[in-house]
Amino acid sequence: xxxxxxxxxxxxxxxxxxxxxxxxxxxxxxxxxxxxxxxxxxxxxxxxxxxxxxxxxxxxxxxxxxxxxxxxxxxxxxxxxxxxxxxxxxxxxxxxxxxxxxxxxxxxxxxxxxxxxxxxxxxxxxxxxxxxxxxxxxxxxxxxxxxxxxxxxxxxxxxxxx
Amino acid sequence: xxxxxxxxxxxxxxxxxxxxxxxxxxxxxxxxxxxxxxxxxxxxxxxxxxxxxxxxxxxxxxxxxxxxxxxxxxxxxxxxxxxxxxxxxxxxxxxxxxxxxxxxxxxxxxxxxxxxxxxxxxxxxxxxxxxxxxxxxxxxxxxxxxxxxxxxxxxxxxxxxxxxxxxxxxxxxxxxxxxxxxxxxxxxxxxxxxxxxxxxxxxxxxxxxxxxxxxxxxxxxxxxxxxxxxxxxxxxxxxxxxxxxxxxxxxxxxxxxxxxxxxxxxxxxxxxxxxxxxxxxxxxxxxxxxxxxxxxxxxxxxxxxxxxxxxxxxxxxxxxxxxxxxxxxxxxxxxxxxxxxxxxxxxxxxxxxxxxxxxxxxxxxxxxxxx
Numbered sequence: 229x230x231x232x233x234x235x236x237x238x239x240x241x242x243x244x245x246x247x248x249x250x251x252x253x254x255x256x257x258x259x260x261x262x263x264x265x266x267x268x269x270x271x272x273x274x275x276x277x278x279x280x281x282x283x284x285x286x287x288x289x290x291x292x293x294x295x296x297x298x299x300x301x302x303x304x305x306x307x308x309x310x311x312x313x314x315x316x317x318x319x320x321x322x323x324x325x326x327x328x329x330x331x332x333x334x335x336x337x338x339x340x341x342x343x344x345x346x347x348x349x350x351x352x353x354x355x356x357x358x359x360x361x362x363x364x365x366x367x368x369x370x371x372x373x374x375x376x377x378x379x380x381x382x383x384x385x386x387x388x389x390x
Numbered sequence: 391x392x393x394x395x396x397x398x399x400x401x402x403x404x405x406x407x408x409x410x411x412x413x414x415x416x417x418x419x420x421x422x423x424x425x426x427x428x429x430x431x432x433x434x435x436x437x438x439x440x441x442x443x444x445x446x447x448x449x450x451x452x453x454x455x456x457x458x459x460x461x462x463x464x465x466x467x468x469x470x471x472x473x474x475x476x477x478x479x480x481x482x483x484x485x486x487x488x489x490x491x492x493x494x495x496x497x498x499x500x501x502x503x504x505x506x507x508x509x510x511x512x513x514x515x516x517x518x519x520x521x522x523x524x525x526x527x528x529x530x531x532x533x534x535x536x537x538x539x540x541x542x543x544x545x546x547x548x549x550x551x552x553x554x555x556x557x558x559x560x561x562x563x564x565x566x567x568x569x570x571x572x573x574x575x576x577x578x579x580x581x582x583x584x585x586x587x588x589x590x591x592x593x594x595x596x597x598x599x600x601x602x603x604x605x606x607x608x609x610x611x612x613x614x615x616x617x618x619x620x621x622x623x624x625x626x627x628x629x630x631x632x633x634x635x636x637x638x639x640x641x642x643x644x645x646x647x648x649x650x651x652x653x654x655x656x657x658x659x660x661x662x663x664x665x666x667x668x669x670x671x672x673x674x675x676x677x678x679x680x681x682x683x684x685x686x687x688x689x690x691x692x693x694x695x696x697x698x699x700x701x702x703x704x705x706x707x708x709x710x711x712x713x714x715x716x717x718x719x720x721x722x723x724x725x726x727x728x729x730x731x732x733x734x735x736x737x738x739x740x741x742x743x744x745x746x747x748x749x750x751x752x753x754x755x756x757x758x759x760x761x
Contacts, residue, residue, distance in 0.1 A: 248488050255472075255481025257562050303478035303562065332476065 252329075253305065259333045260284060260300040260307070261354050264292050267337050267345070274343035278315040282338060284308070292338070305329060311338060325351050400735070404728055405674045408691045412698065419701035426697060428578050433693040434686070435568065435584030436649040440642035440666045441673075441685045442591050443635050447512075448680040449599070450631035451611030454667045454725075457501040457516035457632060461639025462659035463527045464493035468640070469563075469647055470535070470554060470655070474543045478562030480570065483648055486563075490640040497523065498636030502629030509614070513677075520663060531655055554655050564651035584645065591638070592682045607631055611678070668692060668721040671728040678732070695720060 262284070264276035281289040284300045285307050291314070292298060306326050313319040323341055327334045333354040340349045399406065416426070440458070447455040468486035477485050501519055508515040535541055536552030546554055571582040598604045606627045609617040618624045643662065647653055670680055672695075673688020696717055703713025 244488055244491075248485055251481040251485040251488070252475065252477060255477040255479055255485060257476040257478035257482075301478075301562075303481070 255303055256305070256329050257301060257303045258327045258331060260302055260327070260336050261333055262290075262292070262298045262300060262309075262336045262338060264297070264338045265295050267339055267349070269340060269345045269349045272345075274337075274339035274345055276339040277313040277319075277342065279313075280338060280342075281312040281314055283310040283312075286310075302327075309336065309341065311342060313342070323350075327351060400731075402674055403731060404672055404724060405687065405691070407727075408672050408695065408724075412691060412694050415695065415698040415702040418705055419698040420705060421698060421701055424577065426694065429697050430690055430693060431578060431580055432568075432649070434689055435581035435588070436646050437666070437669065437693065438588045438685060438689050439584075439591060439645050440639060440662060441669050441689055442588065442595065442682070443638035443642050444666060444670050445595055445680050445682070445685070446598075446607065446631045446638075447635050448675070448678065449604075449611050450607040450628050451614070451678070452505060452628060452631060453513040453677045454670070455516055455632065455635045455639075456513055456663050456667065457498075457505070457519050458635060458639035458666065459520035459659055459663040460497040460501055460523050461490075461494045461636035461641075462643040462662045463523065464490040464497060464636070465640040465643030466647070466653055466655070466659055467493055467527075467530070469560060469644060469653055470531070470546070470558060473558055473560060473562065474541050474546055476543065476562065479566050482563045483567060483644060486644050487641050490644065491637060494637040494640040495633055498633030499629060501636060502632035505632060506625045506628055517663075524660065527659075528656065556655055558653040558655055560647060560651050560653060563648050565649055567645060567648055581649075584649075587645070592685075595682065603627065603630065664721055664725070665692070668724045671724050676728060676732050692721075 262282050264280065266273060266275040268274070276292075276294050278294065280292050282292055282298070283289040284302060287300075289310070289312065290298050305328070306324060308322060308324055310322045311320070319342065321342070325336065328351075331351075331353050335352045335354040337345075337350060337352070339345075440462075443458055443461065444455055447453065465486070468488075468490035471489050472482045472486045501516065504519055505512045505515050530539075532548075532553040534552075535554050536547045541547055541554075546558060548555055567583050567587075568579075568581040571586075573580045573582045599608065606617070606622045607630075609620070609622055610624050610627050614624050617627075639662070643659065646662070647658065669688040669692035670684060671688065672692045673684035673686070675681070675684040675688065699716045699720070700713030703709060703711070703716055706712075
C-alpha cells in the first residue's frame with residue numbers, strides 16, 4: 229500500500245468517524261417531560277396559567293392544566309416549543325430550547341418559560357426518585373413517578389378548597 | 391419456430407410456472423386488488439435492495455450468495471446499537487448503516503476467502519458458513535452484549551443482565567425511510583424514497599459492470615483459468631464481489647427492518663438469504679445469470695404468492711396453515727427447481743457439444759444451454 233493510498237484511506241476512515249459522531253449528535257433521542265408544576269427560581273415562584281396549549285416542533289398542540297406532565301419523544305438537540313395560554317391570560321409565545329446530548333429525559337418547565345425565568349431553568353434533567361420515597365399523593369399519572377429537577381425546586385400544588 | 395418456443399419455455403420455466411400459480415391463486419384467495427397492490431408496493435420498497443445484493447456474486451461466477459445472511463447480521467447489529475444509544479430517525483438509520491459497514495466488510499472478506507478455498511462449491515459453502523456465523527452472532531448478541539460490550543439501555547437486556555432480548559422494538563426509526571417522501575396516489579401509499587434508493591443501487595450496479603473491476607468480475611465468472619492467465623487477480627476479484635454483496639445485504643437488512651419496525655434478534659436474519667434467493671430465481675435468474683429486471687419481477691411474483699397463498703389455502707381447503715406451509719414449500723422448492731434446471735441445461739449443453747464434436751447434429755433443446 230502506497231503512502232498516498234494510506235492517507236486516502238485514513239481520511240475516509242476519519243470522515244466516517246466524524247460523520248458517525250455528527251449523526252449521534254443530531255439523532256440522539258430524548259423524552260421531553262413537559263411540566264406545568266409551579267417552580268421556585270432564586271426565591272421567586274413561577275406558576276402556570278390555568279390551561280395552556282403546548283406544541284413541540286409544530287406537532288398537534290396538547291392541552292395542559294396546572295400541575296400536569298406530558299411526555300413527548302423527540303430526536304435531536306434543538307426544538308421549538310409553542311405555548312398558548314388558553315385561560316388565565318392571553319399569551320402565545322414560541323421559544324427554541326436545546327437539550328444536552330446525554331440528557332435522556334428533560335424536564336421542560338412551562339411556568340419558567342412563561343414567567344421569563346433565566347434560560348438555564350427552562351430545561352433541567354429529570355431525576356426519578358426511588359419509588360419507595362415518592363409519596364403516593366404526588367404521583368401525577370398512573371405508573372409514572374414524579375421527580376425533582378436538579379436545579380429547580382417544585383412547589384407542591386395547593387390543596388383544592390372545599 | 392417450434393424449437394424457439396421450446397427454448398423460450400425452458401429458459402423461462404420458473405417464471406411461467408409462478409405466473410400460472412398466481413393467476414390461479416389470486417381469484418381463489420378473494421383478496422381485494424387494492425390491498426394486493428398496496429402490499430406489493432410496500433414489499434418492493436422493503437425487499438428489492440436485499441435481492442439486488444445477490445447480483446454481483448452471480449456475475450463473478452460464485453452462484454447464489456447464501457452468505458448474504460452475514461451482511462444481514464451486521465445490519466442487525468448496527469440497529470441494535472442505535473436502539474441502545476437512542477438514536478432516532480434518518481440519522482439513526484445512517485448510523486446503523488455506518489456501524490454495519492466494518493462488520494460486513496470483515497465478514498465478507500472471511501466469506502470470500504473461504505469460498506476461494508472451495509471453488510466450484512461456493513453455494514453450499516456459503517450456506518454452511520451462514521450457519522457457522524449464526525453461532526458466532528448468537529454468542530455476541532446473547533452473551534457479549536451487556537457483559538463484554540457495554541449496553542446503555544437496560545430495557546434491551548435479558549433479565550439475567552446480559553444478552554439482548556428476543557424482540558427489539560425499532561420505535562425510533564420505524565418506517566422513517568418509507569415516510570420520508572410521503573406520496574399517496576388513489577389511496578395507495580408509495581414509499582418513494584425507498585424506490586429512489588433502489589434505483590440508485592440499480593444504476594450503480596449497471597455502472598459497476600462497465601468499470602474495470604466489473605469487467606474483471608464478468609471475465610472471472612466466465613472462465614477463471616483464462617482470466618487468471620490474462621492477468622486478472624481472480625481470488626481478489628471474487629473476494630471483492632462477496633464483500634460488496636455482504637455490505638449491500640447489511641444495508642438492505644437495515645431498510646427491511648426499519649419497515650417492519652421490530653428485530654427478532656435471533657431469527658430476523660436467518661431466512662433473508664433463502665427468501666431473497668428464491669425471489670431472484672422466480673424472477674427468471676439462474677445460478678450463472680441475473681439482471682435487474684429479474685430482481686423486480688422476482689420480488690413482485692414471490693411476494694404476490696406469499697400474500698395470496700394463505701388465503702387461497704384457507705378458501706380452498708379450509709385451513710390457512712396449508713397456505714403457510716405452501717409458502718415454505720415454494721421458497722425452498724423454487725431454489726431446488728432452479729438448481730435442477732441449471733444442472734439439466736448444463737448436462738444437455740455438454741452432450742450437445744460432444745455430439746457436435748463427433749459430427750452429429752446437436753439436439754435443438756440444448757441450443758439454449760446454460761447462459
